[in-house]
Amino acid sequence: MKPLSKYFSDTLSAFPGLEAHQFFQIHGLRKNSVHTKPIVELRISSDVSFDVVPSLIFSTYSLYTRCVDQKHTLYIIIDARQCSDECLYRFLEAVRPAASWLDGTIDCILWVVGSSLQILETAITTDLILSRVRNIVTDIEGIAGHVETSNFSTNLNGLIDPSVTQHFFHLRFCLEELLKRTHRTAKLYMQLHENMKRFKAPYDLKTIDISSLRMQTDELDKQWAGVKDEADVVFLRHRGKILCDELQTQYPVLEHLDPFLYSDAVKRAVSGFEEVSMVMQKSNSSFAKRLKSLRCALEAVEFLNYVPEVGDGNNRLTSQMKQVEAKAAEIIKHMEEAGGRLEAVTHLLEEGSIADADRQSISEALDTFRSFLTNSEQHITDVRRIVQAALDSRILIDQIC
Structure with a gap:
């Protein structure tokens, strides 16, 4: 059997x-x-x-x-x-x-x-x-x-009266339901606490295997989510307090039927629920902190792995920046010459005897050339700023590492 x-x-x-x-x-x-x-x-x-x-x-x-x-x-x-x-x-x-x-x-x-x-x-x-x-x-x-x-x-x-015992039977059922679910939830959280000891935040991040750390983080997250969604935990979270209030308010009316069970079992059940509720709150906070520390460690390890990759690119940028500066100086010289040439011919529209059709052609050419100079100067400025920002990031990364 x-x-x-x-x-x-x-x-x-x-x-x-x-x-x-x-x-x-x-x-x-x-x-x-x-x-x-x-x-x-x-x-x-x-x-x-x-x-x-x-x-x-x-x-x-x-x-x-x-x-x-x-x-x-x-x-x-x-x-x-x-x-x-x-x-x-x-x-x-x-x-x-x-x-x-x-x-x-x-x-x-x-x-x-x-x-x-x-x-x-x-x-x-x-x-x-x-x-x-x-x-x-x-x-x-x-x-x-x-x-x-x-x-x-x-x-x-x-x-x-049998109707009284029927109601008392229902309350005993509620009492037992509270005792049972509280006990099982307490065991569940105790087991989770034992498991959580395996998930400690690493100290030497440079020696950590990122795949293993990611698996630990995912496993702890899964275990914690499983506990929060477990039937007894959900029941206590939504019905535990209601059940305690029902027992404390209705049992005294029937206390004469069984003062022993009332004075002892109900108090134990309510006390047990309150203790487990406190454990649940503290444990949820501990799990959240532990999970956050693991995620931060994972993010830090991913960043440390990312640094060498960025370093290679920044080394190239440093070399390229010198070339950019040299090229920019050469282009600026040409732009200055072009700007002087532009200023030199602007008087043609005012002083020269030029036909209307030719005047229109010269005016459009001047506008186009002026716009070209402005855009070129802005483009040179943008390129230098972007390359300089990349170099500044490299300096910050070197300081962190």
């Missing part, structure tokens, strides 16, 4: 649509009870799915065990008034495979029968589970002789 889950949610998810509170009620530990055991009320009849019963019993025991530093075995009241011998046989057959899991979880079973069950007495002495616990057989009138009426439901002439 596969292991029983210690969580209600796992049990109920395996049986979609199951309304467990219709046949399984947890009355817990009560102030006015002479028993020091959580009380559970179970109805067995032909309409009950017996396959889920072992998991419900085990998850109830596990819930109380997780809430305190001691084990609380269960006191189970079984309503077998509508159970035939065949029905009881099927019930025992369904529970028997879980004997090793249920061993030590039950202190006493109070059987409430309507008529004699022929196989019950035999089962009590021979069944693997029943033979190891106390068994009491009574009718409905005799229940109060063993358990106070305030500790079982009106279905058995007790004082507990």
Whole structure:
């Protein structure tokens, strides 16, 4: 048989649509009870799915065990008034495979029968589970002789309204959901913290393999994104606070049903959620810083690798700059000569006796030549500025390296 889950949610998810509170009620530990055991009320009849019963019993025991530093075995009241011998046989057959899991979880079973069950007495002495616990057989009138009426439901002439226990069952489910998701999230972040130790920012960047550093950065980013998107983390981020508020406001109304579980489990669950929430915030900050440091290191290594490539080009630029300067001086000399020539002929339009057609040709030639000189001078200036900027960058790179 596969292991029983210690969580209600796992049990109920395996049986979609199951309304467990219709046949399984947890009355817990009560102030006015002479028993020091959580009380559970179970109805067995032909309409009950017996396959889920072992998991419900085990998850109830596990819930109380997780809430305190001691084990609380269960006191189970079984309503077998509508159970035939065949029905009881099927019930025992369904529970028997879980004997090793249920061993030590039950202190006493109070059987409430309507008529004699022929196989019950035999089962009590021979069944693997029943033979190891106390068994009491009574009718409905005799229940109060063993358990106070305030500790079982009106279905058995007790004082507990089933609708109240239904609501309490829902709150227990919420409590367990919070405990389970908080625990799993804490383990997840602990594991991520251990993994993060492998992702340390390098110190000697000149000896770093850029491919390895890039892989580390991508892996840490992927792990962190996976944690942030994990179902339990998303649930706590969006529903955790709401669930805490619901438990803290609604549980006190039902505190008389189980003050033990309220005062202990709810406080532990809320405290655990608050601690994990703080861990999540601090961890997210740490992961962000570590990821940023790796990315900065990667950027620095890429830059250091880029420097030699730029250096070769800048060396060529230095040589070319001298050629540019020499060429610029030669061109400037020609431009100055051309400018003087331009100034020398401008008087022709004013002083010379020139036909209109020729005057137009000379005017256009002067304009074209003047524009050419202006553009050439600007082009020389731009080329010198660009080459000088490249050389200045080289100086800065040399200073960094």
